[in-house]
Amino acid sequence: MLTDSMRTVYERPLTLTPALTHYCPGCTHGVIHRLVAEVLDELNVREQTIGVASVGCSVFAYNYFDCDFCEAAHGRAPAMATGVKRVHPDKIVFTYQGDGDLASIGAAEIIHAATRGENITVIFVNNGVYGMTGGQMAPTTLPGMKTTSSQGGRDVETMGYPIRMSELLATLDGASYIVRRSAHDPGHINQTKKAIKTAFQTQQRQMGFALVEILSSCPVNWNMTPVDALCHIKEKMIPYFPLGDFKVAESVKLLKG
Amino acid sequence: MSVGNPKSWMPVKTLTLKGNLSMDANSAARKLELWKGNEAIAEAAVRAGLEAYFGYPITPQTELLEYLSTRLPTLKKRDGGNRVFLQAESELAAINMVYGAAVAGARTMTSSSSPGFSLMQEGLSYIAASQAPCVLVDVMRGGPGLGNLAPTQADYFQLTKGGGHGDYHPIVLAPATVQEAVDLTYNAFDLAEKYRAIVIIAIDGNIGQMMEPVAMPPMRAIEKRDRGWELTGARNRPRRINTSLFLQPHELEHMNRVLSEQDAAVRANETRCVEQFTDDAELIVVAFGSAARIAQTAVKQARARGLRVGLFRPVSLYPFPEDRLTELATRARQFLVVEMNAGQMVQDVRLAVDRAAGAARYPGYAGGALNWSWTPRPTVQFFGTMGGLTPMPDEILERIEKYMPVLPLSETMIERAALDIAYTN
Numbered sequence: 152m153l154t155d156s157m158r159t160v161y162e163r164p165l166t167l168t169p170a171l172t173h174y175c176p177g178c179t180h181g182v183i184h185r186l187v188a189e190v191l192d193e194l195n196v197r198e199q200t201i202g203v204a205s206v207g208c209s210v211f212a213y214n215y216f217d218c219d220f221c222e223a224a225h226g227r228a229p230a231m232a233t234g235v236k237r238v239h240p241d242k243i244v245f246t247y248q249g250d251g252d253l254a255s256i257g258a259a260e261i262i263h264a265a266t267r268g269e270n271i272t273v274i275f276v277n278n279g280v281y282g283m284t285g286g287q288m289a290p291t292t293l294p295g296m297k298t299t300s301s302q303g304g305r306d307v308e309t310m311g312y313p314i315r316m317s318e319l320l321a322t323l324d325g326a327s328y329i330v331r332r333s334a335h336d337p338g339h340i341n342q343t344k345k346a347i348k349t350a351f352q353t354q355q356r357q358m359g360f361a362l363v364e365i366l367s368s369c370p371v372n373w374n375m376t377p378v379d380a381l382c383h384i385k386e387k388m389i390p391y392f393p394l395g396d397f398k399v400a401e402s403v404k405l406l407k408g
Numbered sequence: 409m410s411v412g413n414p415k416s417w418m419p420v421k422t423l424t425l426k427g428n429l430s431m432d433a434n435s436a437a438r439k440l441e442l443w444k445g446n447e448a449i450a451e452a453a454v455r456a457g458l459e460a461y462f463g464y465p466i467t468p469q470t471e472l473l474e475y476l477s478t479r480l481p482t483l484k485k486r487d488g489g490n491r492v493f494l495q496a497e498s499e500l501a502a503i504n505m506v507y508g509a510a511v512a513g514a515r516t517m518t519s520s521s522s523p524g525f526s527l528m529q530e531g532l533s534y535i536a537a538s539q540a541p542c543v544l545v546d547v548m549r550g551g552p553g554l555g556n557l558a559p560t561q562a563d564y565f566q567l568t569k570g571g572g573h574g575d576y577h578p579i580v581l582a583p584a585t586v587q588e589a590v591d592l593t594y595n596a597f598d599l600a601e602k603y604r605a606i607v608i609i610a611i612d613g614n615i616g617q618m619m620e621p622v623a624m625p626p627m628r629a630i631e632k633r634d635r636g637w638e639l640t641g642a643r644n645r646p647r648r649i650n651t652s653l654f655l656q657p658h659e660l661e662h663m664n665r666v667l668s669e670q671d672a673a674v675r676a677n678e679t680r681c682v683e684q685f686t687d688d689a690e691l692i693v694v695a696f697g698s699a700a701r702i703a704q705t706a707v708k709q710a711r712a713r714g715l716r717v718g719l720f721r722p723v724s725l726y727p728f729p730e731d732r733l734t735e736l737a738t739r740a741r742q743f744l745v746v747e748m749n750a751g752q753m754v755q756d757v758r759l760a761v762d763r764a765a766g767a768a769r770y771p772g773y774a775g776g777a778l779n780w781s782w783t784p785r786p787t788v789q790f791f792g793t794m795g796g797l798t799p800m801p802d803e804i805l806e807r808i809e810k811y812m813p814v815l816p817l818s819e820t821m822i823e824r825a826a827l828d829i830a831y832t833n
């Protein structure tokens with residue numbers, strides 16, 4: 152019999168497999184995986200969930216989530232998730248996408264999934280670079296930021312400006328829940344988890360399209376220590392990509408209360 | 409050679425039919441209705457148990473999408489169950505929706521026309537690697553580029569050779585009539601599921617647009633199945649993963665071997681062609697789809713003039729009926745390939761005919777007399793129309809007469825030639 156002092160206070164969520172992740176030290180993808188898994192556990196939907204991995208560092212998400220999973224082509228996860236959800240309207244379907252995947256090559260697919268009010272949940276991990284291919288400029292790279300394909304720093308005159316996807320998607324009538332959070336410290340991680348839960352509940356109650364954008368670190372490609380990278384999110388990314396709720400449908404507001 | 413059983417879509421060796429444009433001889437027994445090609449194909453898919461259609465408008469395919477946009481929701485209202493229709497934002501999205509529905513285990517389909525099909529090739533490569541069964545209809549139009557809206561057969565390469573990156577071949581079926589389009593579509597889902605492969609119905613734009621009498625097949629019920637691979641949620645079973653990513657070379661080689669084995673089974677069992685007058689033909693016209701229909705008129709006219717001409721129509725463009733062609737190439741001495749493109753299938757015909765060179769030798773002709781030097785193989789001539797022009801029967805007949813061997817080869821001549829080889833060797 153467990154004494155009070157031996158009570159389990161922290162363990163692997165059921166929805167995570169025991170596999171070690173391949174993520175770099177200091178990367179927050181792993182934290183975000185855990186949040187999603189905890190929420191799926193709490194909502195008790197692991198056995199009815201189908202995940203759609205995207206192309207990017209999280210391409211192997213299916214190795215870490217203990218639920219049915221498929222893997223989409225680069226940028227096409229929202230279209231693939233649409234196909235899955237339309238034939239399984241009673242299942243929970245989510246995509247897990249990076250910013251290159253969602254905001255660049257897959258910009259059309261995410262906009263149209265949102266505007267259709269597709270009843271899916273999107274976990275959008277914004278680390279401001281193309282992580283998997285070695286740190287090239289993404290549509291979300293901050294002005295002046297050095298990457299392997301903008302070595303003098305992003306010059307907005309020739310390379311354009313970053314896209315604020317959440318603000319853009321929030322203009323669409325079809326979207327029900329669009330928020331931006333950050334994974335740079337425990338307080339913000341807790342808020343991120345709450346948003347992820349709301350996003351899955353939105354789907355569970357058939358309330359339509361829900362997306363949680365999460366500012367995430369990439370120390371290796373930002374050429375920073377893990378701690379500096381978290382500071383970078385707080386000091387540089389949040390001013391450009393403000394945290395907040397950009398679209399919360401009336402029905403979803405009731406849900407939260 | 410026997411006339412194959414048109415109802416048997418079970419694995420057979422090369423299914424060779426004779427003297428009939430339609431693969432379905434039984435259709436005559438059913439009630440005939442007038443149907444437009446595109447709509448008939450759509451209805452055939454519905455009756456085969458189509459659960460989810462995703463598409464994007466493009467001429468000359470659009471009626472298919474429009475028809476399903478009302479037909480599927482109406483059926484869903486009436487019977488419930490899965491009858492999904494969704495107009496996608498692009499062909500890129502449409503094929504990836506099909507991908508999702510297919511890995512989720514549904515009978516799913518999209519349709520498009522050539523430029524849209526080019527856009528789908530990325531998705532097809534992923535779908536092939538994931539072994540997600542699905543059916544596609546390509547109502548071909550003029551290209552390259554935006555081309556035009558007129559019928560062509562210029563997608564032969566992009567359909568039969570894989571099209572996207574990596575090693576894979578969809579099964580490609582090319583009907584010559586609206587009835588055949590209906591019959592092939594109706595059976596395409598079973599075929600796709602049997603091999604966990606992509607089946608493409610390659611339609612010449614004119615067949616999609618024309619109206620013909622059709623006997624519709626009966627409505628099939630949608631079955632709920634668990635074949636051990638579809639993603640339905642890991643309830644009371646281990647999770648299932650569907651991916652096309654295999655980072656370790658030996659894993660990817662293994663996956664490619666699985667696809668190759670599947671391909672070998674397809675090639676062994678699913679080859680189909682139709683022949684007319686090939687038994688004694690010295691010149692064989694090879695054509696598919698509507699070009700074969702036109703060629704048939706020319707072949708009959710040539711026969712009326714006493715010329716020994718036959719018609720060979722591949723119905724499965726992939727797998728290509730190469731073995732049967734090779735066999736014919738040991739007897740016929742000229743092939744005339746007629747296509748509505750700049751010469752695509754002709755390459756596969758040449759390969760098949762070239763293989764015959766090792767199997768037989770042929771006497772040649774010079775100045776109208778039998779020449780005892782030996783030509784290595786029959787020649788393969790080509791006649792193509794492009795840009796949406798269709799070949800005319802008299803244009804084909806003209807070429808038949810031009811390429812017809814000057815002196816018909818008699819049985820005694822073949823025997824003497826064979827003896828000659830025996831003595832000189």
Ligand SMILES: Cc1ncc(C[n+]2csc(CCOP(=O)(O)OP(=O)(O)O)c2C)c(N)n1
Pocket residue numbers: 206207208209225248249250251252253278280281282283284289
């Ligand atoms: C069609 C296609 N183009 C390019 C690539 C190469 N590629 C792989 S991952 C990636 C970028 C992913 O970046 P992001 O979505 O930001 O995710 P991250 O790796 O940063 O988590 C690219 C360009 C690909 N796999 N497919």
